[in-house]
Amino acid sequence: EAQVTQNPRYLITVTGKKLTVTCSQNMNHEYMSWYRQDPGLGLRQIYYSMNVEVTDKGDVPEGYKVSRKEKRNFPLILESPSPNQTSLYFCASSSGRGGTGELFFGEGSRLTVL
Amino acid sequence: SQQGEEDPQALSIQEGENATMNCSYKTSINNLQWYRQNSGRGLVHLILIRSNEREKHSGRLRVTLDTSKKSSSLLITASRAADTASYFCATVHYNTDKLIFGTGTRLQVFP
Numbered sequence: 065e066a067q068v069t070q071n072p073r074y075l076i077t078v079t080g081k082k083l084t085v086t087c088s089q090n091m092n093h094e095y096m097s098w099y100r101q102d103p104g105l106g107l108r109q110i111y112y113s114m115n116v117e118v119t120d121k122g123d124v125p126e127g128y129k130v131s132r133k134e135k136r137n138f139p140l141i142l143e144s145p146s147p148n149q150t151s152l153y154f155c156a157s158s159s160g161r162g163g164t165g166e167l168f169f170g171e172g173s174r175l176t177v178l
Numbered sequence: 179s180q181q182g183e184e185d186p187q188a189l190s191i192q193e194g195e196n197a198t199m200n201c202s203y204k205t206s207i208n209n210l211q212w213y214r215q216n217s218g219r220g221l222v223h224l225i226l227i228r229s230n231e232r233e234k235h236s237g238r239l240r241v242t243l244d245t246s247k248k249s250s251s252l253l254i255t256a257s258r259a260a261d262t263a264s265y266f267c268a269t270v271h272y273n274t275d276k277l278i279f280g281t282g283t284r285l286q287v288f289p
Contacts (some may be wrong), residue, residue, distance in 0.1 A: 068220075099279075106266065107221075107279040121274075159274045164208065169220035178271060 066091045067176045070170035085173045087155030095158040096138040100151040145177040182267040182280035184254040197254040199283040208270040215264045257287045270287030
């Protein structure tokens with residue numbers, strides 16, 4: 065089954081404790097992206113990747129890091145989480161370049177930073 | 179930002195009625211997409227309409243695009259309780275491949 069898998073789905077952590085949210089897709093997509101969703105603000109892009117070893121900032125990259133060492137994986141790293149990073153995070157992938165095709169989303173990772 | 183803005187923000191209807199949601203955007207686009215999100219779940223792609231298209235259908239969904247008015251509409255006909263969800267439009271700017279989402283319309287369909 066074609067899917068984008070994120071882990072963990074739920075996480076409560078404390079300020080400053082490094083964490084990684086993993087994302088994996090099994091569709092051989094070149095494009096992958098991370099979004100955060102906050103009430104009233106819609107989905108905002110954090111980082112995206114056009115292919116292996118190619119990553120770029122989205123609209124709200126501050127406080128986040130990503131890597132793309134393999135085509136299927138695109139982890140999101142919060143080196144020193146802060147309460148304003150409490151949000152619902154989505155990973156997505158596409159066979160098209162960025163928005164030229166359908167985006168497939170993971171089920172989301174709800175992060176709370178205390 | 180050319181973020182799309184959906185209207186209305188919330189819509190409540192009875193089963194069997196039609197639901198219409200609108201999306202306006204600010205700059206020229208390559209395409210416009212509609213997504214659906216059940217509460218707290220991942221978004222699901224519904225339909226993509228290119229800038230040179232005016233109307234597309236998919237099952238009970240009809241999407242129109244008016245590039246002169248920079249607007250699109252999503253019509254769900256004969257709505258069902260299972261259609262209850264948030265619906266987002268997303269636009270791709272003409273000179274980029276970046277997809278930017280609006281803030282969504284929350285649709286509630288009562289049985």
